[in-house]
Each structure stands twice: as structure tokens, then as C-alpha cells.
Amino acid sequence: MALGALVSLLVLTSCGTETGDGSRPGNGSGGAVRTELPVTGIRWGVDSVTVDGKRTAAPADAHVEIDAKGRASGNYGCNLFTADVRVDGETFTVGPATSTKRGCEKDVQEFETVMSRAFSGELTAAVADRKLTLTSADGDSIALTSQPPAPLTGTTWTVTALVSGSVATSLPAGTEGKARIVFGKDGSVRGSLGCNGFRGRATVSGSSITFDSIDSTKMMCPDPRMKLERAVLAVLDGRTTYRIDHRSLSLTAENSEGLGASAAEKTRTGETTG
Numbered sequence: 001m002a003l004g005a006l007v008s009l010l011v012l013t014s015c016g017t018e019t020g021d022g023s024r025p026g027n028g029s030g031g032a033v034r035t036e037l038p039v040t041g042i043r044w045g046v047d048s049v050t051v052d053g054k055r056t057a058a059p060a061d062a063h064v065e066i067d068a069k070g071r072a073s074g075n076y077g078c079n080l081f082t083a084d085v086r087v088d089g090e091t092f093t094v095g096p097a098t099s100t101k102r103g104c105e106k107d108v109q110e111f112e113t114v115m116s117r118a119f120s121g122e123l124t125a126a127v128a129d130r131k132l133t134l135t136s137a138d139g140d141s142i143a144l145t146s147q148p149p150a151p152l153t154g155t156t157w158t159v160t161a162l163v164s165g166s167v168a169t170s171l172p173a174g175t176e177g178k179a180r181i182v183f184g185k186d187g188s189v190r191g192s193l194g195c196n197g198f199r200g201r202a203t204v205s206g207s208s209i210t211f212d213s214i215d216s217t218k219m220m221c222p223d224p225r226m227k228l229e230r231a232v233l234a235v236l237d238g239r240t241t242y243r244i245d246h247r248s249l250s251l252t253a254e255n256s257e258g259l260g261a262s263a264a265e266k267t268r269t270g271e272t273t274g
Contacts, residue, residue: 039087039125040066043246044132044144046077051114051140059108060160060262061248062115064144072119076112078104078168083119092123092134105170118142150247150263152204157181157249159194162231163258172224179232181261189214189236194228195221200236207243209251211236235259 046062048055059077066072072085072094083097097116104112119142123134132144159179161168171179179194189202193216200214214236220226235258240251252258 038127039132040068042066043147043149044074045147045247046115047143047145049111049114049118049140049142051118053139056111056114058115059111060158061260062111063147063246064119076115078102078108078112081116087125090125092125094120094123096120103167108170115142147247150244150249152242152244152249153183153185155182155263156191157183157261157263159228159232159259159261161260162228163250163252163260165256168260172227174222175224175228178225179228181236183209193232195219195225196229198236207241208239209242210239212238231257232259 042065044064044066046058046064048057050056061075062077064072064074066085066087070084070086071082073080073082075081076099079100079102081097081099084095086093097120099116118136118140119134121136123136123142126133126135130146132146133141134144135141157180158177159171159181160176161170163169175194179192181189181191183189183202183204187201187203188199189211190199191197196217196219198214198216201212203210203212214233216233221229234255235251235253237253240253240258242252243250247263249261249263250258251261
């Protein structure tokens with residue numbers, strides 16, 4: 001898709017200080033600009049960031065959204081952020097960002113550092129076939145892909161994090177991409193626990209999913225995969241609450257144990273190539 005293929009005229013007016021539920025920080029000052037790039041109102045999943053010639057693959061949750069009021073919001077990989085952004089033709093000017101202060105795994109924190117550095121100041125944008133590339137004058141760049149929303153059923157949800165209370169942790173080393181969950185429209189659920197395959201029933205009601213009759217194979221696997229399997233099984237037991245945020249799924253059991261999963265293909269965090 002050429003840059004001029006989709007032409008939209010967006011008037012971004014000053015929005016002042018935004019108030020809401022407090023889930024996303026930010027100071028909310030915008031400006032009147034025009035853009036010929038189809039970039040607003042789209043959730044852009046971050047594929048990778050390249051800073052000083054080093055490419056770093058993005059965590060599955062990293063994304064950016066730009067609204068019609070001149071506000072960029074998203075997730076650096078662990079922490080939420082907002083920033084004012086002016087879009088004028090092919091030029092993005094990203095103002096200082098405000099972010100949450102969650103504790104993150106070391107590799108995710110390292111990615112957040114390069115992501116926050118790259119997504120700032122004046123950037124040149126290029127759009128082609130669902131892909132967006134933002135490049136600074138120094139040659140640092142962010143590669144993004146538009147992400148359509150994912151439905152609960154029929155989607156392969158790859159487990160990307162384990163949650164205990166309010167603390168999210170990375171998966172045991174070497175188990176990335178091993179645990180997967182698929183919900184059927186007929187109320188069935190199946191997938192992989194990290195080592196063994198499983199199937200059972202999942203009854204959806206409002207924001208809750210009740211798991212029962214979960215049956216799995218009985219293979220023995222290396223300790224990290226068995227550790228992951230036990231953690232996933234503990235969540236897929238009885239009633240849970242669930243939430244879908246575009247292409248991310250969270251499941252939380254009544255004992256506050258939970259997991260995070262993504263419909264995105266990538267499950268790696270902190271991978272770097274020189």
C-alpha cells in the first residue's frame with residue numbers, strides 16, 4: 001500500500017488534561033495537525049526496535065496506539081505509557097512520555113529502555129502493507145505491524161507470562177511458546193500445558209470462564225516444562241475471570257494465580273541481534 005493510497009484528513013485539537021479511570025498516565029496536550037498516513041485508530045504491535053545498530057525483538061505485549069486527539073498510548077513491554085504526538089505528513093513528533101512504574105523482568109526492562117528512547121522526538125514514518133516503520137534522524141527505528149482484534153474462541157493463545165497476585169513473571173527458561181490454549185465455540189478447550197496436551201470444558205459467562213473435566217496426557221518432561229505445566233493447570237481449574245485487551249488474554253483464578261497469553265506469533269522477549 002503506497003503512502004498516498006489511503007488519504008485521511010485528521011484535525012487533532014488540543015485536548016487539555018484528560019481524566020479517566022487512572023489506568024493510563026499522561027498530560028494530554030495535543031495540537032492541530034494534518035496527516036496523510038493511515039496510522040490513527042489502529043493498534044500497532046511492536047515487532048522490534050533498532051538502536052545504535054542493534055535490533056531487539058519486542059515482548060508480545062509491546063504496542064502503540066495513536067488517537068485522533070494527538071495522544072499516543074501503549075505498552076513498552078511491561079509498563080503502560082502515554083505521550084503527546086503531532087503527526088504532520090510523514091513526520092511524527094513525540095513529546096515526553098509518562099509511564100507506570102511496574103517492576104519487570106531484566107530482559108523486558110532492557111527492551112523498555114531502548115523502546116522509550118526510540119519512540120521520542122522527531123521521527124519519519126513509512127507505511128506499507130500493514131507495516132509501520134518509525135525512523136529517527138540518527139537511524140534508530142521501530143518496526144510495527146497493525147494488529148486486528150482477536151476473538152476468545154478459535155484463537156491459539158500462547159502463554160507468555162505467569163501471574164501471582166499482582167506480580168507477573170516470565171516463563172521458566174526454555175519453555176517459551178510451549179503452552180497454548182484454544183477455546184472452541186462448542187464450549188470445549190484444548191491445547192498444550194507446556195509438556196502434555198490437554199482437553200476439557202470451558203463455560204463462558206460474562207467475564208468469567210469456568211474450567212472443568214480437564215484431562216491431559218501423562219508424559220514426563222524436563223523440570224522447567226513441568227513447572228510451567230503445574231502453573232498453567234492451577235489456573236485452568238474451576239472459575240476464573242478473563243480479560244481480552246486486543247490480542248492479549250489474561251486469566252485469573254479465585255486464588256489470584258493467573259497467566260497472560262497472546263494471540264501474536266511472537267513470544268520472545270529481549271532477543272537481540274547485532
